[in-house]
Amino acid sequence: MQTLTDTIQLFGPLTLLAILAGTFLGIILGALPGLSAAMAVALLLPLTYGLDTIAGIGLLLGAFCGAIAGGSVPAILLNMPGTPGSIATTFDAAPMAANGRAGKALGLSVAASFLGGTISALILMLVSPLIASVALQFGAAEYFSLSILGLMIIVSISGGSLIKGLIVGLIGMLMSTVGADQVTGAMRLTFGQMSLLTGISLLAVIVGIFAVSQLLLDMEKMHEKRPSMKVENALEGAFPRMREVLRNWKLLLMSSFIGAGVGAVPGAGGSIASIMAYDQAKRFSKNSKEFGKGAPEGVVASESSNNAMVGGALIPMLTLGIPGEGATAVLIGGLMIQGIQPGPMLFDTQATLVYGIFVAFLLANIMMLFVQWWGIRLFVRILRVPQHFLLPLIFIFCAIGVFSINSDYFDVYLMMALGVLGFFLARFGFGVAPVVIGLILGGVAETNLRRGLQTFDGSWEPFFTRPISVTFLILALVFVVFSLRASWRERKANAVSN
Template identity: 35%
Template sequence: MDLLNNLSLGFATAFTVTNLLYAFGGAVLGTLIGVLPGLGPVATIAMLLPSIYALDATPALIMLAGIYYGAQYGGSTTAILINVPGESSSVVTAIDGYQMARKGRAGAALAAAGLGSFFAGCVGTIIIAAFAPPLTELAFQFGPAEYFSLMTLGLIGAVVLASGSLVKAIAMILLGLLLGQINTDVISGTPRYSFDIPELTDGIGFVTIAMGVFGFGEIIANLGRPAEHREVFTKHVSGLWPTKQDFADAFPAVLRGTSLGSILGVLPGGGALLASFAAYTVEKKTKGRPGEVPFGQGNIRGVAGPESANNAGAQTSFIPMLTLGIPPNAVMALMVGAMTIKGIQPGPQVMSSNPELFWGLIASMWIGNLMLVILNLPLIGIWIKLLTVPYKLLFPAILSFCCIGLYTLNNNNFDVYMATLFGIAGYVFYKLGCEPAPLLLGFILGPMMEENLRRALLLSRGDWATFLTRPLSAGLLVAAALLIVVVMLPSIQSKREEAFQED
């Protein structure tokens, strides 16, 4: 009964004209920054923080939250249409989403992503309202040792993401881990592997690598083909809406992705990112119907599952921030900063001392998700029109937007040069038949793994047994070891090769 009373208070707060306008403004702005390559919710919210001084706390946080989950919707659009994942969680969406676009099914892919995101966002919001305290307790069970073991499991699971050779998949993960080491040492504060280049002391940006390997690499690969074989979508763009069979295939994937995202989104670090990779792995392991399109060649489950997972994860990442004042990712850290600016102490007391803010923010997420799906579904036709532009005009526009986005990251040409370098690397990977997704997962998780490894060893005074004596950590490592054994079995290897065989 208390939950219903609290939600009625939340909706009464969220349905005021001011809060509705700010929720809509945040959703629209979030979609735009998700669609534009290079811009992301972190940079946008950071730039908008000074503007909230003039606002009340509730509309300010409603707007910032709308930007965050709106960007999750928009990020899938560029991943599907032009193979440029604007957000780290959209990397997996690009694998099958872009292949669907190449086959003239961009509308179905965008609709599956939008509807899956809406469902997951609504479920994630219900979970925040109903299960915040127990899920927070789950997050408390994770120390440095558990995080290291979880990320190890995530990296080993990523091997099944890559088509072709297991050796190539492992090599890409290792390359990603090595690239992630180019930064400043977290404990000593000493720059490493930066070759005295000042721009490398903070590490290589995710957007730089993603745009280079996926976006620029794809453009170079297209231009490397004869003109008559270049990627032209105009000739075979089919329906703008998924078929009944698409809905039947996608719905179970949405349910599985939502469940995974809701749980993993609570975890600090890369919860929503891990959720999207985990959802893709689960979908590939789940038996599909006979005659289904293989993964990596435009399977709609490969879009619906990860998109649902990253949106559910984006919603549940509010739980530790709202209930404990602990930000699980960079965006939530900025939200904590916004609360502090407005004189609100983040933590358990927010629910009792500012109930209108707490429940109003939760109710606004339902409204914001509904606004996003109403806003995004009619836009599918407009996005599809982009694909009717001749490729000789489309690729310079993509390059221009990417370069503008890269430059605005740090107002420095260096990021553009680095993306060009990774574009050449992406073309080499394409020629060698190497999937870049595991490289990006290794790059993102590498620094977090190292930090948690060193913290765990510091806390245990250098005792490596801490990873095996802590039950949750040991369980995750055992699961990782079993996954290695299963993937190496000859019968599994032959099935895997058969699944990835080109038509």
């Protein structure tokens, strides 16, 4: 009862305003084609520096939910997903818009996003404390093995090539080693640079890798002719009533469970969640032949699952401190900037904060419904803002945001250098999210490996004999073998087709 009272007290007007602002800005950023949810959260991260913990996290959660939901606007009106999670939305929403039912598609997507997000918030509240109570039994060996498993899952699932995935994940892990060694104080890879004494700025990595690299990707193609974006008559067709959405309650529930389940698996993300939910919806629908031609069920399945993915992705993040994908890696960065280390201990020592995060996520979903429902005309107009105004504005926001944390210009130059690295990694198909995930997991892996070896008198044996630790390591190996087998099969299939 005391925790409940304390949690309620966290939500003053400033916190509510921060969640609202995060949701609003998240929808705007998500509605801009090419900007991912991770980039939206990364761009807003510097704003949390001056806020108290729950207001800052609420702002970021609002941005995460808003960006995923906002991604449906260009998916419907331009047949161009705003975020990867909206890919499956284009399958039916774009044909609906082409047939003069854009208003209905937008309304369905808003309502389904809200319901999917709310269901996943409930799943998060129920499942997280259970996982955290199990994770409290983990020691250094288990944490080391878990971080290796997390990294292996991400490099196996997120990219096409295991070699490329490993390179990117290891680059992130390498970044975590820079700075003064925590045990001996020895300088590691600082090259005499005083700004690196306390390690690489997490914000510079996050903003450089996710935001600046995306700006450079846009700049590279600037000279190419692009298809004209006609968004006139965007809201033709009546908005649906909530009753109409709730008529698909079975589909909503199924898609939300798929979304939350997929979101909880590190590396999976919104695009896999929405495509899986869409596929299942098509399989079980009586109107399966209508899918791909403008079936409202397709929009409901995709949008409810991609927003449910958010709640799912928060489960490993909060309970184990393991980021599931890019946006949760940025969220962990946000928590760390506030001096909070996510993991099972958080449930034990700062239960009020954990419940505050749950409530903030639920509120972000509710606010997302109202903001998007009433502001949809404004968000449609966002699509008309020309890139030559947007790109410089985003760059300034990145530069000043990164500078604001330590008032150090070195961090800004580092952000730009990492942006260039991120550009080439993205451009040549390496992917960028594993860099930030590797950076967070690298610290966890090294700290726990060293702590474990000290505890076990320098012996490696317990890492391979303790049941949970060895299970994680075997699973990591299984993911590697699975990934190698998949790429070998793909190569064989290509050889046959050639």
